Each structure stands twice: as C-alpha cells, then as structure tokens.
Amino acid sequence: MTKKEQILTNQDALLDAMLNKDESTLRSLIHDNASVFGSAIHEFEKGIENVISYYLEALALLPDDKKVNIKTRHYTDLKDHALVEQEFNIHFTLEGNDITLLTLRQSALWTLVKDEKNSEERWLLLHDHTSMPDHLGAFETISSSEMLESNLNLELETDHLKNRLNKSLAELKVVQDQLVQKERLASIGQLTAGIAHEIKNPLNFVNNFSEVIFELINEARDEVKNRADGSKSGSEKMCNSDLVLGILDDIESNLDRIYEHSKRADSILKSMLLLSRGKSGKPIPTDVNAVIDEYLKLAYHGMRASDLSFNIDIKTSYDPKMPKLNLIPQDISRAFLNIINNAMYAAYDHSKTDSKVDPVIQISTHAGNGKAEIKIRDNGSGIPEEIREKIFQPFFTTKPSGVGTGLGLSMTHDIIKMHKGSLDIDSDAGRYTEFIITLPINNKHNLS
Amino acid sequence: MKFLVVDDEKDVEMLFRQKFRKEVRNGSVELVFAFSGQEALNLLDSSNPPDVVYVFSDINMPGMSGLELLSLVKKSHPDIKVSMISAYGDKENYERAINSGAKEFFTKPIDFNSLKEEITSIIKSSSEQNSL
Numbered sequence: 340m341t342k343k344e345q346i347l348t349n350q351d352a353l354l355d356a357m358l359n360k361d362e363s364t365l366r367s368l369i370h371d372n373a374s375v376f377g378s379a380i381h382e383f384e385k386g387i388e389n390v391i392s393y394y395l396e397a398l399a400l401l402p403d404d405k406k407v408n409i410k411t412r413h414y415t416d417l418k419d420h421a422l423v424e425q426e427f428n429i430h431f432t433l434e435g436n437d438i439t440l441l442t443l444r445q446s447a448l449w450t451l452v453k454d455e456k457n458s459e460e461r462w463l464l465l466h467d468h469t470s471m472p473d474h475l476g477a478f479e480t481i482s483s484s485e486m487l488e489s490n491l492n493l494e495l496e497t498d499h500l501k502n503r504l505n506k507s508l509a510e511l512k513v514v515q516d517q518l519v520q521k522e523r524l525a526s527i528g529q530l531t532a533g534i535a536h537e538i539k540n541p542l543n544f545v546n547n548f549s550e551v552i553f554e555l556i557n558e559a560r561d562e563v564k565n566r567a568d569g570s571k572s573g574s575e576k577m578c579n580s581d582l583v584l585g586i587l588d589d590i591e592s593n594l595d596r597i598y599e600h601s602k603r604a605d606s607i608l609k610s611m612l613l614l615s616r617g618k619s620g621k622p623i624p625t626d627v628n629a630v631i632d633e634y635l636k637l638a639y640h641g642m643r644a645s646d647l648s649f650n651i652d653i654k655t656s657y658d659p660k661m662p663k664l665n666l667i668p669q670d671i672s673r674a675f676l677n678i679i680n681n682a683m684y685a686a687y688d689h690s691k692t693d694s695k696v697d698p699v700i701q702i703s704t705h706a707g708n709g710k711a712e713i714k715i716r717d718n719g720s721g722i723p724e725e726i727r728e729k730i731f732q733p734f735f736t737t738k739p740s741g742v743g744t745g746l747g748l749s750m751t752h753d754i755i756k757m758h759k760g761s762l763d764i765d766s767d768a769g770r771y772t773e774f775i776i777t778l779p780i781n782n783k784h785n786l787s
Numbered sequence: 788m789k790f791l792v793v794d795d796e797k798d799v800e801m802l803f804r805q806k807f808r809k810e811v812r813n814g815s816v817e818l819v820f821a822f823s824g825q826e827a828l829n830l831l832d833s834s835n836p837p838d839v840v841y842v843f844s845d846i847n848m849p850g851m852s853g854l855e856l857l858s859l860v861k862k863s864h865p866d867i868k869v870s871m872i873s874a875y876g877d878k879e880n881y882e883r884a885i886n887s888g889a890k891e892f893f894t895k896p897i898d899f900n901s902l903k904e905e906i907t908s909i910i911k912s913s914s915e916q917n918s919l
Contacts, residue, residue, distance in 0.1 A: 540874065
C-alpha cells in the first residue's frame with residue numbers, strides 16, 4: 340500500500356468509526372496528543388481520551404440505513420504529515436425520499452508514528468476539524484472564525500499548510516454566506532405572492548374610497564347649488580343641511596380609511612424590505628402581537644397564492660397585556676415566519692392525506708413571570724420522536740427536495756437564541772405540533 | 788330586496804353602504820354583511836325562508852372559503868343567487884365558482900358600476916315577475 344492509500348484507508352476507517360461510535364477503532368487511529376475542533380462555540384478537545392469521547396458524544400445517533408457520500412476529497416503530502424480535506428453528506432431514505440441529514444466538512448491532519456520496539460510505522464490522526472456549515476449567532480461558524488483569528492495555533496508547522504487551511508476556511512465562509520442569503524431570498528420568494536396580495540388589498544380600498552369621495556363631493560355640491568338656486572328664485576326649496584353634514588362626515592371617515600390603508604401598505608413594504616436586508620439590525624421595542632399577526636397574514640396569502648386549493652382555519656388569541664419587547668424586528672419576524680410557514684404546510688399536508696382533518700393553526704401569546712410566551716400550534720401529522728432532535732440541524736428537511744432548504748428552523752433556533760430566548764417543541768405524532776417560543780421581557784441590554 | 792355581502796375585510800361594509808347610499812335611502816336595496824362564511828350561513832339560517840335574495844362573497848377568507856360557502860348555500864337554498872368577488876381572478880377559481888353554481892364572478896378591485904348593473908337587473912327582473 341502506498342502512503343496515500345494507507346492514509347485514505349485510515350481516513351475512511353475513522354469516519355466509519357465516528358459515525359458508528361466504534362470506540363476501539365477510534366483508539367487505534369488517534370494520536371495520544373491529538374486535538375479536535377468541533378463545529379460549535381468553544382468546542383476544542385485535546386488528548387486521545389477527550390477526542391474519543393468528543394466523537395462519541397458530538398454526533399447524534401444516526402439511522403442504521405444511513406449512507407455516506409463523499410463529495411470532494413483533497414490529499415496533501417507533507418512528508419511526515421499528510422492533510423486530508425473532504426466534504427461529505429450523510430443521507431438516508433424515508434418513505435422513498437432521500438433525506439440529507441448532515442453536510443460535513445472535515446480537515447484531518449495525519450502524522451507518522453514509528454513504534455520503536457518492532458519498528459512498525461503507523462499513520463495516526465493528530466488534528467481534526469469537522470464542521471457543519473452552521474451559522475450560530477451572526478451566522479458564522481464560530482470555530483472557523485476562531486481558527487482564523489488564532490491563526491491555527493496548533494501543531495501545524497508548515498506555512499503552506501496554514502495557507503491552505505486559511506484559504507479553505509475563507510472559502511467555507513463564503514459558501515456559508517451564500518447559503519444564508521439563499522435561505523433569506525427563498526423565504527422572500529415564497530412570500531412575494533402574499534405580499535402582492537396584501538399590498539393590493541389596501542390599495543384597492545384607497546382607490547375605492549377616493550372614488551366614493553368624488554361622488555360624495557358632487558352630491559354635496561348639487562345640494563348646495565339647489566339651495567342657492569332655490570333662494571335666488573325665492574322658491575321654498577331648501578337645502579337639507581343634515582344631508583350635507585352627513586356627507587362631510589362620510590368624507591372625513593373615508594379619508595381616515597384611506598390614511599389607514601396606505602399606512603398598512605407602507606408597513607407591509609417596510610417589513611418586506613426588512614426581510615431582504617442582509618445585515619442584522621438593532622433591537623428596538625417591538626409589538627410582538629402585531630408582528631406575528633402581520634406575518635401570519637403574509638404567510639397565509641403566500642401559501643394561498645402558490646396553491647389555490649390551500650385553506651386553513653386560523654385561530655388567534657393575543658395577550659392584550661403583552662409589553663413591547665426589545666427585539667431585532669427583521670430577525671424575529673423571519674423566525675416567526677419560518678415556524679408559521681412550517682405549521683401551515685404541516686396542517687395542510689396532513690389534511691390532504693387524512694380527509695377527517697380540517698387544517699387549523701392556532702397562535703397565542705401570553706406575558707407573565709418576566710417572560711413572553713408565543714405558541715404556534717398546527718394539527719399536522721406531528722414530528723416523530725426520532726427526528727425531533729434533528730430538526731434544528733442545518734440542511735435537515737423532511738420536505739420533498741427542492742421545497743425546503745433545510746435552513747429555516749436552524750436559522751430560527753439561532754435567532755431565538757440570539758434574543759436570549761428558547762424554542763421548545765411539543766408534538767404528538769399524528770395529532771399536532773406546538774412550537775413554544777419563550778422570550779425574556781426585560782431584555783434591554785442583554786442581547787447576545 | 789336584501790343583499791348579503793361576505794368579506795373578511797370589515798371596511799367592505801362602509802364601502803358598500805356609501806356606494807349604494809342612494810339605493811339604500813330610497814329603499815330599493817337593503818344590505819346586510821357577514822365577515823366569515825360561517826357568519827353568513829348563520830345569518831341565512833336565522834329566518835326561514837331566508838329573506839336574502841342574493842349573496843356576494845369574497846373567496847379568500849380564513850376558515851370557510853367563499854367557494855365552500857357557495858356550494859353550501861346552493862345546496863340548502865338553491866333559489867338564492869350567489870356571485871363571487873375575488874382578487875384572484877384566475878381560470879381555476881373562475882371555473883370552480885361557475886361550476887359550483889355561481890351566477891357571476893367579479894374581480895377586485897371591485898368595479899361598482901358592473902355590480903350596480905347586476906343589482907339593478909335583479910331588481911328589475913323581480914319587479915317584472917311580480918307584475919305578471
């Protein structure tokens with residue numbers, strides 16, 4: 340076996356042992372001083388025991404019929420070291436659908452170890468960075484940026500190697516940014532029809548009410564002319580001043596409606612622009628009830644416009660005592676929208692397969708004990724226990740391919756975490772799913 | 788003659804009342820409003836036989852859609868005329884409405900002149916029938 344073949348065989352065995360939690364194989368492949376960077380904040384382990392337990396704990400249990408598909412692999416010979424960089428995904432088949440669970444990128448540094456007793460040579464793993472292209476907080480791989488900042492202060496001696504890793508990390512970041520932007524645009528694309536409808540509606544009212552005002556003014560003018568003509572000719576025909584006053588009242592209330600409806604169109608446009616903005620904004624006091632209600636309407640009309648047979652019963656109960664919360668509007672609204680969209684999709688999808696189910700979405704808010712609680716419940720087919728852990732992972736989706744990016748819920752989770760809140764799921768398979776968002780009420784200065 | 792207008796947008800009531808102010812004042816038209824399909828059904832069932840002769844309904848409403856309302860009304864009260872008013876004037880909606888027994892299909896923004904023509908023709912044909 341050539342050196343390269345040996346190392347790649349070890350690499351395959353390592354990945355296999357990681358995924359199957361095979362401790363003894365891991366032990367045979369890892370250097371005593373090995374270290375590993377994980378994908379989340381401060382995930383750094385050093386020493387064989389720590390690295391092994393990291394591998395055993397970091398990856399969630401995977402289904403037995405999982406398949407690993409290595410998409411790219413790059414090998415660099417560095418004399419006594421060798422670097423393997425690869426990207427792969429783990430997928431499995433559920434009811435005939437191929438579902439990608441995870442996409443992972445791995446950079447593994449192998450080192451040559453000579454056993455002095457029997458002069459045997461072995462290649463062992465010295466350093467590993469396996470990352471999900473995730474986007475915690477400000478949507479960056481925290482460990483990636485840490486690696487960049489600390490300039491890979493590891494056992495990596497070769498400048499060439501450093502450059503290569505830096506370059507691939509920079510590329511990785513670009514890909515992540517593109518993916519996040521893609522998810523943002525996807526959610527807007529889905530909404531376009533809903534937005535068009537929601538803007539057309541108030542504009543129709545503006546049109547209709549201004550038309551009515553013209554009619555009312557003509558009517559009032561006729562009435563006043565009649566009076567003028569009547570008094571000139573000395574006839575007894577008098578102006579009905581009550582009628583004219585009534586017309587003026589109507590004109591006034593119509594102008595008020597025009598003002599309200601144009602304000603509404605304006606606020607819808609503003610929320611759309613907020614959603615498309617790449618940069619995260621600043622937290623401002625936000626009326627959660629109003630934000631949810633607005634996005635509920637947008638989501639409803641968006642679904643309606645993309646599928647004409649779509650309909651759903653919407654039940655809302657907003658706590659009138661809900662105080663304004665300090666939130667980043669464009670982020671929190673994207674989080675609400677993702678959950679509402681999923682809930683509507685789930686309820687409607689369930690009703691298509693089970694004729695006894697009429698799709699219903701229930702949204703309620705409640706303020707108390709220093710917390711704001713937002714519940715979004717659908718009577719969809721529920722989330723099976725075995726995938727409940729996975730739904731917040733990036734790229735995990737149960738929707739048919741091309742329908743979801745698999746980033747929605749993972750972004751939602753990050754957004755809520757960023758607001759120091761929590762996201763819980765209550766679900767009964769076959770009956771319902773309820774997402775419970777809890778946000779702190781007095782969060783003036785503590786946004787992460 | 789009593790006309791029922793069904794739309795989840797509450798301002799529709801104000802608009803109709805002002806657009807038909809003359810007809811309402813001279814008593815030729817009476818307008819009632821419902822803001823959901825269910826409310827409309829309750830209103831129709833509140834008098835037996837219903838005094839409403841004509842229903843104008845939006846299609847796109849939360850809960851019961853206008854198309855569902857249309858088939859339910861046509862089933863229980865085949866004599867009541869129903870026309871749809873929708874922002875979605877696509878072929879599918881139009882065909883579903885007409886096949887389910889809708890008399891006319893109006894698109895939003897509402898062209899009140901054509902709506903007035905429709906109402907006038909209904910009033911005219913009923914007075915002709917009465918005079919026979």
